[in-house]
Amino acid sequence: MAYHLSIFVENRPGKLEKITKVLADNGINIRAISVASAGEFGVVKLLVNEGDRAFAALREQNITVSKRRILVILLPDSPGAMYDLLVVLSEKNINLEDCYGFVVERKKQAAVVIEAEKYPLAEGVLKEKGYKLLSDQELAAI
Amino acid sequence: MYWEENLETMNEGALKEMQLKLVNQTLVKAAEAPFYRNISGKKLRTLEEIRELPFTRKQDLRDHFPYGFLRTDLSEAVRLHSSSGTTGNPTVVFHTRADIENWTNQVARSMYMIGVRPGDVFQNTMGYGLFTGGLGFHYGAEKIGALTIPIGPGNSKRQIWFMQTFGTTVVHILPSYALRLYSIFEEMSVDPKKDTKLKSFIIGSEPHSEELRREIEDLFGVRAYNSYGLSEVCGPGVGFECSCQKGIHLWEDYYYVEIIDPETGEVLPDGEEGELVLTTLQREAMPLLRYRTGDLTRVLPGKCECGRVHKRIERIKGRADDMLIINGVNIFPIQIEETIMRTPGVGKNYLIEVKTENFMDKLYVKVEVDKEIFEGTLAALTGLQKKLTEELKAEITVTPTVQLVEPGTLPVWEGKAKRVQDLRSK
Numbered sequence: 401m402a403y404h405l406s407i408f409v410e411n412r413p414g415k416l417e418k419i420t421k422v423l424a425d426n427g428i429n430i431r432a433i434s435v436a437s438a439g440e441f442g443v444v445k446l447l448v449n450e451g452d453r454a455f456a457a458l459r460e461q462n463i464t465v466s467k468r469r470i471l472v473i474l475l476p477d478s479p480g481a482m483y484d485l486l487v488v489l490s491e492k493n494i495n496l497e498d499c500y501g502f503v504v505e506r507k508k509q510a511a512v513v514i515e516a517e518k519y520p521l522a523e524g525v526l527k528e529k530g531y532k533l534l535s536d537q538e539l540a541a542i
Numbered sequence: 543m544y545w546e547e548n549l550e551t552m553n554e555g556a557l558k559e560m561q562l563k564l565v566n567q568t569l570v571k572a573a574e575a576p577f578y579r580n581i582s583g584k585k586l587r588t589l590e591e592i593r594e595l596p597f598t599r600k601q602d603l604r605d606h607f608p609y610g611f612l613r614t615d616l617s618e619a620v621r622l623h624s625s626s627g628t629t630g631n632p633t634v635v636f637h638t639r640a641d642i643e644n645w646t647n648q649v650a651r652s653m654y655m656i657g658v659r660p661g662d663v664f665q666n667t668m669g670y671g672l673f674t675g676g677l678g679f680h681y682g683a684e685k686i687g688a689l690t691i692p693i694g695p696g697n698s699k700r701q702i703w704f705m706q707t708f709g710t711t712v713v714h715i716l717p718s719y720a721l722r723l724y725s726i727f728e729e730m731s732v733d734p735k736k737d738t739k740l741k742s743f744i745i746g747s748e749p750h751s752e753e754l755r756r757e758i759e760d761l762f763g764v765r766a767y768n769s770y771g772l773s774e775v776c777g778p779g780v781g782f783e784c785s786c787q788k789g790i791h792l793w794e795d796y797y798y799v800e801i802i803d804p805e806t807g808e809v810l811p812d813g814e815e816g817e818l819v820l821t822t823l824q825r826e827a828m829p830l831l832r833y834r835t836g837d838l839t840r841v842l843p844g845k846c847e848c849g850r851v852h853k854r855i856e857r858i859k860g861r862a863d864d865m866l867i868i869n870g871v872n873i874f875p876i877q878i879e880e881t882i883m884r885t886p887g888v889g890k891n892y893l894i895e896v897k898t899e900n901f902m903d904k905l906y907v908k909v910e911v912d913k914e915i916f917e918g919t920l921a922a923l924t925g926l927q928k929k930l931t932e933e934l935k936a937e938i939t940v941t942p943t944v945q946l947v948e949p950g951t952l953p954v955w956e957g958k959a960k961r962v963q964d965l966r967s968k
């Protein structure tokens with residue numbers, strides 16, 4: 401099972417900087433980052449190589465952070481791959497609460513991170529269709 | 543269970559008779575002070591006739607600084623207390639030895655009422671010095687025979703160390719500081735419920751909500767009692783909650799109580815909300831007649847289950863001068879506090895800002911996200927913001943802009959919390 405970190409931030413200069421500094425100071429690698437904003441505040445999602453350590457370090461600094469369960473799906477880095485994946489999910493009526501991607505190996509492999517409302521169902525459907533899902537350990541090893 | 547059974551449980555008729563006698567004695571004494579010269583010879587036949595006397599206001603005390611209200615020779619005064627006014631004249635209050643003894647007795651009676659006895663350890667975290675909160679309780683606790691620790695405010699770790707080391711049972715504390723102190727307990731991994739002998743908190747000096755009192759009781763595993771007082775008539779001990787926790791008994795053998803309409807000055811019947819007006823009945827150095835406290839409350843109708851005859855007032859809703867008028871609507875900060883306290887997902891610290899935007903008043907309420915409850919979705923945060931906005935609107939009828947901020951970013955005050963910033967262009 402994999403998870404990413406979800407962090408409450410005020411939309412003010414320096415706020416995101418503070419978070420990334422905590423991670424840098426602790427030698428933690430950021431794999432991917434996504435920001436959703438609702439005006440004066442927002443939520444930053446961070447995918448890192450050492451989730452537990454990052455979580456502890458951020459809490460230590462009084463940062464409002466929680467862990468959210470995710471699915472990380474390996475896709476070929478080619479046209480249409482994302483479309484195919486979304487069709488599989490929408491056919492089963494699975495809503496995505498959050499979705500972002502990152503390149504694993506240039507021109508070869510990409511990964512898509514999703515937060516799905518029906519987590520076990522989404523996992524089952526994707527495995528059935530032959531998608532490769534990354535575990536925490538595999539994610540850390542990238 | 544009573545400190546002075548006769549005085550606390552006498553019947554209403556006897557109390558009224560006693561008050562009339564004491565008011566008339568006070569009028570004779572007051573006429574000896576320069577400010578009250580022209581009431582000389584006035585005698586009341588009924589207590590209601592007190593309405594013929596003019597009010598005394600805080601501004602009068604300032605205008606007649608320093609001796610305008612002093613009726614005795616200065617050599618008879620043994621103590622001076624003063625407000626910490628930074629502009630203009632401070633409010634100065636003199637006490638004779640008898641005044642100090644009476645004051646001490648009021649505090650002792652109040653503390654005895656909530657169960658303080660010899661053998662208790664009383665930690666007084668209020669400020670000593672010119673402020674009456676510290677010394678008033680200090681003498682009252684000693685009079686009962688409780689071991690009194692005059693630690694004063696601040697240095698939270700040392701406060702907790704004293705509590706643990708000497709088995710403190712009773713604490714006198716500002717409600718806002720109680721919350722801050724709890725966070726230090728957490729930081730030190732000390733559980734006040736298991737690791738201390740705390741049983742009662744005395745909270746006062748700043749208006750607070752019922753929700754905040756219950757919160758303090760739950761956090762520390764104590765019962766928290768509301769204390770009322772003002773330095774112009776002595777200090778703390780003017781009124782106190784009994785163990786029923788249903789209103790504050792005002793000691794009517796020491797004060798004559800009226801509630802008035804702050805606009806018209808008209809005396810209101812019991813049950814109606816208005817400004818508390820007090821006439822001192824036993825003060826020697828500085829009697830005050832119909833003193834406008836500025837505190838808004840109402841007299842609770844009916845008898846208290848504890849058997850005391852003395853009138854009860856509801857917890858102070860705010861000060862007449864704390865009231866915010868936002869686009870013509872009257873709002874008390876305490877209403878906002880109460881709403882925040884009962885909304886899960888936000889912290890207890892808050893900041894109220896009023897600004898002028900497009901020639902209109904605009905109300906901002908800043909609250910901290912509770913990091914223990916944060917589940918990590920933007921939808922939950924916008925939902926929380928919307929819910930609090932709606933709850934506030936239902937309470938105050940004005941729609942505020944609720945701003946969610948990161949925990950630990952709003953200022954925490956160790957002293958009296960100032961949570962309202964009026965930034966309107968005058």
Ligand SMILES: [Zn+2]
Pocket residue numbers: 784785786791846847848849850
């Ligand atoms: Zn009572």
